[in-house]
Amino acid sequence: MRHEISAVVESPLVQIATAAEAMPGSIKLCYGESDMPTADFICRAADEAARAGHTFYTHTAGAPELREAIAIKIRELQAVSYRPSEVMATVGGTMAIHVTLRALVGPGDNAVIVSPAYAIYVNSVAMSGGESRQVPLAANGARFSLDLERLERAIDANTQVLVVNSPSNPTGWMMTDDEQRGLAAIAARHGVTVLSDEVYERLTFDTDIAPSMARWIDDKDRLIVVNSFSKTYNMTGWRLGWAQASESTIRTLYKAAEFITSNPASIIQQAGIVALRDGEDYVRDLRAHYAARRAQVTAALGTLPGVVLPEPMGAFYAFPRIAGVTASTLFAAELLRATGVAIAPGSAFGPSGEGSIRLCFAASEATITEALERLGRYLRLRIE
Ligand SMILES: Cc1ncc(COP(=O)(O)O)c(C=O)c1O
Structure with missing residues (x-):
C-alpha cells in the first residue's frame, strides 16, 4: 500500500x-x-426522476439543467455571475474538495489551511503527497478571528492553495468583510489559489447568508468555491455537491473526476434541481x-x-x-x-x-x- x-x-x-x-x-x-x-418534495422528485428515465450516465460535470439551476441559484443568492460551464456537480462537497486539492497540490507543495478545520483538507493534501500548514484562528474569549498576518507568514513559494471554510465546521466562525477582503488580498499578492468551502453558506443566524469569497475574488482561475446540498437541504446521504471556478479549471477537474467517481447519480441530480427550485x-x-x-x-x-x-x-x-x-x-x-x-x-x-x-x-x-x-x-x- x-x-x-x-x-x-x-x-x-x-x-x-x-x-x-x-x-x-x-x-x-x-x-x-x-x-x-x-423533505418529502425532494424525495418525490427523486422517485419521479427514476420513473421518468433519469437512469443513465450524465455528463461527468452533471446534467446541463442542474448546472444551469446551480448557476442561477449562485446569482440569486450571492449576486455573482457564473455560467453553467463554470459549475460542476460532484459526489458531495467531499469530491469537489478532494479533486481540487488533488489537482493543485503534489509532493513538494503545501496547502495553507485555516484551522481548526474539517479533516478532509489535511487528508486530501496528504493523499496527494503534499504538506498541510494549519493556521489557527485566534480565539479572543468568546470570538474567533482570522489572524491575517499569521496566515500570510505561513505562505511560501511552494504554497499552491489557501483553504478556508466559512461558516466553519467545527467552530461556527464566519468571516467578516474585513477578513474576506484581507484574505483575498493575501492570495492575490502571493498568486495563490483559494479553495473556499461554503457548504454552510445558508446556515447563518444573524445574517441571511454568508457572503461568498466569489464576491471578493474576481479571477475565477484563482478561486474554487465548493458547495453542497447536504446541509442546506438535509441531503447528506444523497451525495450531491458542486464546485464553481473558471471554465478551464472546471474542465480540468471533471476530466479527473471522470476516472474517480464519474457523474453524481442521475436521479439525485434531478432531485437537486427541484431542491434548488422549490426549496426556499x-x-x-x-x-x-x-x-x-x-x-x-x-x-x-x-x-x-x-x-x-x-x-x-x-x-x-x-x-x-x-x-x-x-x-x-x-x-x-x-x-x-x-x-x-x-x-x-x-x-x-x-x-x-x-x-x-x-x-x-x-x-x-x-x-x-x-x-x-x-x-x-x-x-x-x-x-x-
Ligand atoms: C466543512 C465541510 N465541508 C464539506 C463537507 C462535505 O459534505 P458533503 O460531502 O456531504 O457535501 C462537510 C461535511 O460535513 C463539511 O463539514
Missing part, C-alpha cells in the same frame, strides 16, 4: 459513533448532520429551527462550569473549550462511557482544536436538552 493512503487515520468521529451505536440510550451529536429526514421555504424554516437550537445550546452551555463557548455565527456546531481538557479524544471517550453522549473531540479538527469539543446541534430540542443535562452532570462531578 502507498504510504499516502495507508497513513490516513480513521476519523475519531467514526470511532466515537461506532462505540455509541453499540450503547443503548446513547445520544449521537458527533456527526455533522441533522436528525431530520430529507424549506431553507427558511430550517434556519429558524437551527437558530432556536443555537439559542438553547448557547444558553445551556453558558451555565456549565469551566465552559467557554465562542458564539457560533453559522453552521450547526457549538465548539466550547472545556477547562482542564488537554486530551479531547480521551475526554470524548470517557464522556460517552459515563453518559452515553457522543460528541466530537476538538483534536479531530487539528492541533488548534485540542481542549475543545464539537457538539452538533442539528437535533431536536428534547435530544439536546437531555444531552446537555447529562454533559452538565458529568462536568459538575468532574470538578467536585
Whole structure:
C-alpha cells in the first residue's frame, strides 16, 4: 500500500459513533448532520426522476439543467455571475474538495489551511503527497478571528492553495468583510489559489447568508468555491455537491473526476434541481429551527462550569473549550462511557482544536436538552 493512503487515520468521529451505536440510550451529536429526514418534495422528485428515465450516465460535470439551476441559484443568492460551464456537480462537497486539492497540490507543495478545520483538507493534501500548514484562528474569549498576518507568514513559494471554510465546521466562525477582503488580498499578492468551502453558506443566524469569497475574488482561475446540498437541504446521504471556478479549471477537474467517481447519480441530480427550485421555504424554516437550537445550546452551555463557548455565527456546531481538557479524544471517550453522549473531540479538527469539543446541534430540542443535562452532570462531578 502507498504510504499516502495507508497513513490516513480513521476519523475519531467514526470511532466515537461506532462505540455509541453499540450503547443503548446513547445520544449521537458527533456527526455533522441533522436528525431530520430529507423533505418529502425532494424525495418525490427523486422517485419521479427514476420513473421518468433519469437512469443513465450524465455528463461527468452533471446534467446541463442542474448546472444551469446551480448557476442561477449562485446569482440569486450571492449576486455573482457564473455560467453553467463554470459549475460542476460532484459526489458531495467531499469530491469537489478532494479533486481540487488533488489537482493543485503534489509532493513538494503545501496547502495553507485555516484551522481548526474539517479533516478532509489535511487528508486530501496528504493523499496527494503534499504538506498541510494549519493556521489557527485566534480565539479572543468568546470570538474567533482570522489572524491575517499569521496566515500570510505561513505562505511560501511552494504554497499552491489557501483553504478556508466559512461558516466553519467545527467552530461556527464566519468571516467578516474585513477578513474576506484581507484574505483575498493575501492570495492575490502571493498568486495563490483559494479553495473556499461554503457548504454552510445558508446556515447563518444573524445574517441571511454568508457572503461568498466569489464576491471578493474576481479571477475565477484563482478561486474554487465548493458547495453542497447536504446541509442546506438535509441531503447528506444523497451525495450531491458542486464546485464553481473558471471554465478551464472546471474542465480540468471533471476530466479527473471522470476516472474517480464519474457523474453524481442521475436521479439525485434531478432531485437537486427541484431542491434548488422549490426549496426556499424549506431553507427558511430550517434556519429558524437551527437558530432556536443555537439559542438553547448557547444558553445551556453558558451555565456549565469551566465552559467557554465562542458564539457560533453559522453552521450547526457549538465548539466550547472545556477547562482542564488537554486530551479531547480521551475526554470524548470517557464522556460517552459515563453518559452515553457522543460528541466530537476538538483534536479531530487539528492541533488548534485540542481542549475543545464539537457538539452538533442539528437535533431536536428534547435530544439536546437531555444531552446537555447529562454533559452538565458529568462536568459538575468532574470538578467536585
Ligand atoms: C466543512 C465541510 N465541508 C464539506 C463537507 C462535505 O459534505 P458533503 O460531502 O456531504 O457535501 C462537510 C461535511 O460535513 C463539511 O463539514
